[in-house]
Amino acid sequence: MGTFSGMIAGGGLVGLTLALALHEKGIKVRVFEAVKEIRPLGVGVNLLPHSVQNLEKLGLLPELEKVAIKTSSLAYYTEDGKTIWREPRGLDAGYDVPQFSIHRGDFHMILLNAARERLGAENIVSGHHFQSFEQDGGGVTAHFTDRETGEAVGTARGDFLVGADGINSRLRQIFYPDEGPPKYSGQMLWRGVTEMEPFLDGRSMFMAGHNDLKLVAYPIRSDSAKRGTSYINWIAERRIPSDLATRSADWNEKGLIEEFKPYFASWNLGWLDINRLFENAISIHKFPMVDRDPVPQWSFGRVTLMGDAAHAMYPNGSNGVSQGVLDAMTFADLMENATDIETTLTAYDDARREATAKISLANRQTGPELVMQMVKDQCPGTCGETHSCIPKDVLEEVATAYKKLAGFDKQTLKSAR
Numbered sequence: 001m002g003t004f005s006g007m008i009a010g011g012g013l014v015g016l017t018l019a020l021a022l023h024e025k026g027i028k029v030r031v032f033e034a035v036k037e038i039r040p041l042g043v044g045v046n047l048l049p050h051s052v053q054n055l056e057k058l059g060l061l062p063e064l065e066k067v068a069i070k071t072s073s074l075a076y077y078t079e080d081g082k083t084i085w086r087e088p089r090g091l092d093a094g095y096d097v098p099q100f101s102i103h104r105g106d107f108h109m110i111l112l113n114a115a116r117e118r119l120g121a122e123n124i125v126s127g128h129h130f131q132s133f134e135q136d137g138g139g140v141t142a143h144f145t146d147r148e149t150g151e152a153v154g155t156a157r158g159d160f161l162v163g164a165d166g167i168n169s170r171l172r173q174i175f176y177p178d179e180g181p182p183k184y185s186g187q188m189l190w191r192g193v194t195e196m197e198p199f200l201d202g203r204s205m206f207m208a209g210h211n212d213l214k215l216v217a218y219p220i221r222s223d224s225a226k227r228g229t230s231y232i233n234w235i236a237e238r239r240i241p242s243d244l245a246t247r248s249a250d251w252n253e254k255g256l257i258e259e260f261k262p263y264f265a266s267w268n269l270g271w272l273d274i275n276r277l278f279e280n281a282i283s284i285h286k287f288p289m290v291d292r293d294p295v296p297q298w299s300f301g302r303v304t305l306m307g308d309a310a311h312a313m314y315p316n317g318s319n320g321v322s323q324g325v326l327d328a329m330t331f332a333d334l335m336e337n338a339t340d341i342e343t344t345l346t347a348y349d350d351a352r353r354e355a356t357a358k359i360s361l362a363n364r365q366t367g368p369e370l371v372m373q374m375v376k377d378q379c380p381g382t383c384g385e386t387h388s389c390i391p392k393d394v395l396e397e398v399a400t401a402y403k404k405l406a407g408f409d410k411q412t413l414k415s416a417r
C-alpha cells in the first residue's frame, strides 16, 4: 500500500474516477472542485468496454447497470436512411462487459456518491478553483480561489498534484501559457435530449450524414426504457466557418433549434421522426467541436495533467471519457508501488501521452466516421437499402483500425483481464 497523499484539481468525471482508483490502492487524496455545488450537468456520453472493464474494478458496474443503456449496436447511415455499416457493440459484440450510453450527470453522480462515501465527504472540496502551485523537494503547495470573486479560499499541500480541470484547464495554462483557447474544427454541435418512442431496438447508437451535416443519436436512460420510451441523446452537427462561429468551449451555452433544424428538412431515415426529435427537446446546448494539439509533456516534477486537461479530443469515436478513465487507472496502478513521485509521474506520461495523441489526431481525420464521408464522396447514389459500392472489407478495416488504436478491440481487452 502506498504512503503518499495527493491533490486533484477538478471533480469532473476523470478527477473523481482518479480519486476512487487511488483510494482503492490505499493512497490518500483530496479533490478540489471549482464549482460550489456539483450538479448533474451535460447530456449523453459513451463508456466503451475498455473503460467499463476498469469501472468494474472500482465496483461501479451495478450502479451503472441501474441507470444506463447497454448499447447493442452502432450503425452509420446516409441522410436518406441507407445503411453504410453496422456493427454489434458491448455484450452483443461478445465483449465481457457492456458498452454503456449514459447521461453525463448520472455518471457524475455515481462517481460523486461513491467518492464521498469511500473517501469521506470532507475530501471532496467544492468552491475551490485551482489557481497556482509551487513545488519543492518535499511536495506541492496548491492555491485556490473563489471562481466568481477571485478571492483566495485556501491552500493545500500534498506529495503530488493532478490537473483534471477539463478542456479550459488552468494547470495546462500554467505549463503552456501561449497555447490560447481550444482549436475549432469548423463544426458546430447542438446537443439535445428528447424523450419519445424508441428507434430501432431501443439500445442502438447511430450516425447519419457526412462531414458537412451529421446527426448522431442514442438512448441513455434505462428508467425511460422501462416505461416503454427512450430518453434520446442527440447531436446535430453542421459545418460553420470559423469567422461565423461561437467558439468558446462553454459546456453550459444554450442552443436554438432554428440554428440547425432547417438544414435537416430533406432528411428521411424512415425509422425516426427527426422533426419531433428536435421539436420536443427537453434541452439544447451548443458547443463548438474543439480539441487541443498534443503537447510534448504532461508531467512536470510532482505535477501532471489528466483527462480533457491533457488531451481534449473531438467526440468522433466516443472516446473522450473512456481515455480519461484509462489515464486514471494507469496513474493509480503506477502509484501503487511508487517509491519516487517524479519517476512515477514520468512513467504515467510515457504510458499515456503518445497513445492519446494518436487518438486525438485520428479523430481530426473523423476517426471511425470516415466511412460516412467515403460513401458521400464515392457512391453515385445507385445502391439499394444497404450500401454495396464500397467493399465491406474496406469499411471493416476502418472500424477495426480505430478500435485497435483506441485500445478497445476484443483481443486487447481479453488479454487485459
Ligand SMILES: Cc1cc2nc3c(=O)[nH]c(=O)nc-3n(C[C@H](O)[C@H](O)[C@H](O)COP(=O)(O)OP(=O)(O)OC[C@H]3O[C@@H](n4cnc5c(N)ncnc54)[C@H](O)[C@@H]3O)c2cc1C
Binding pocket: 009, 010, 011, 012, 013, 014, 015, 032, 033, 034, 035, 041, 042, 043, 044, 045, 104, 128, 129, 130, 131, 164, 165, 166, 167, 168, 169, 170, 171, 191, 251, 252, 306, 307, 308, 309, 315, 320, 321, 324
Ligand atoms: C458542465 C459540463 C457538461 C458537459 N457535458 C458533456 C456532454 O454532454 N457530453 C460530453 O461528451 N461531454 C461533456 N462534458 C465533457 C466531459 O465531461 C469530458 O469531455 C470528459 O468527461 C473528460 O472529463 P474531465 O474530468 O477531464 O473533464 P470535465 O468532465 O470537463 O471535468 C472538469 C472539472 O474540473 C472543474 N474545474 C475546471 N477548472 C477548475 C479549476 N481551475 N480548479 C478546480 N476545478 C476546476 C470543472 O468544473 C469540472 O467539474 C461536459 C463537461 C462539463 C464540465
